[in-house]
Amino acid sequence: MSRTRLVLIPAEGSEPAPFLMLDADGRVLERGHLSVETPALPGARVRTVAVVPGADVLIRWLTLPAGRPVQQRAAALWALREDLAVDPAGMRVALGAVEADGSRPVAAVSEGRLMAWTDALSRLGLTADALVPDSLVPADPEEADTVNTITFGPTVALRGRRLAVSVQPDLAPVIAGERRLVPIATDAEVEARLIATALTPPVDLGGSERRAPQGEGWKAWRLAAGLALALLVSPLVLTAAAAIRDDMAASRLREDAEARARVLFPDMAADADPLDEAQRRLALTPPPGGVAVVAAVLFQALEGVPGAELDSLTADPVSGVRATVSYTAFQDLEAIRNGVEALGLRMVEEATLEEGDRIASDIIVGVGA
Secondary structure, three states: OOOEEEEEOOOOOOOOEEEEEOOOOOOOOEOOOOOOOOOOOOOOEEEEEEEHHHHHOOOEEEEEOOOOOHHHHHHHHHHOHHHHHOOHHHHHEEEOOOOOOOEEEEEEEEEEHHHHHHHHHHHHOOOEEEEEEEHHHHOOOHHHHHHHEEEEEOOEEEEEEOOOEEOOHHHHHHHHOOOEEEOOOOHHHHHHHHHHHHHHOOOOOOOOOOOOOOOOOOOHHHHHHHHHHHHHOHHHHHHHHHHHHHHHHOOOOOHHHHHHHHHHHOOOOOOHHHHHHHHHHHEEEEEOHHHHHHHHHHHHHHHOOOEEEEEEEEEEEOEEEHHHHEEEOHHHHHHHHHHHOOOOOOEEEEEEEEEOOEEEEEEEEEEEE
16 A cells, blocks of 8 residues: 555544544645544555554553563453553553663553544544544653643643643643653644654554454463463462462372372372272363463453452372362352453363352363363
């Protein structure tokens, strides 16, 4: 595609949308406005980059684990969960390029806002190849004590070191703090930044970063491994670390496996072969990454079941990765199982007990044998 159309989606959907038509070198071929009454004319395919209101987009700089993009987006969404005002399940995440310090910009936006922008573009006769928040249009400042700003309609986009946000003008000094605000005010300067954004979008909220469908060919436990790395700030990791230490200690006691099997399975029949019985009960084996992966998978699955909690998590080479989960209704266990299996692991129920108004189940989670 030799031409690029840059279009600014206004904060007020009824307003005309300014656009620039650029050649491959970024030279402006045409300027104008699009509206419902005067939409884009059909014709040769043109790459379209839409700049959308940054006030609706959360941007943070994160250092993500290595992996495929869908894994990294899952880890980023998990890391951002405390900053999101809505259910993370309804969010889209886009990743920028890795920077010199290993971090990268991560942009999150609700699926509802994306749909609204897509509909607005459709009314203008357009389909976007990339969606970029206006908060990333100003250049990253060369000096750490400055913040570059561009005004887009009722908001101002602020860009500083590891900062990109669009706010009401009176909030700009508050956000900048001790840093100096440097307005990009002339039309030529603003246009230059828009052209640079169109030629090299820093993130893409709606095109190449589409949500991956369930059931991709790659092994889903790797997604969970990425989530586990993002769990470093969670108390669950303390449990996981303790379990891993137990696992390492237990590996030195394999010669006492028969006695351990009876301790782990006290309901085992007296005349049963302890090791054979333990093998039979081990329907699952731990996934690569071990207990940290299972912790991430379970925590993610429980997040989707209101009132469900992870009460305990343990692991050793004999009993495998085991957990106790509690919930409020019997059908919740199936919802938890579906959440676990959606991330590529399997869950086996060992025992279930009603305790007052809650239900607790002992489960084993791992890769199907």
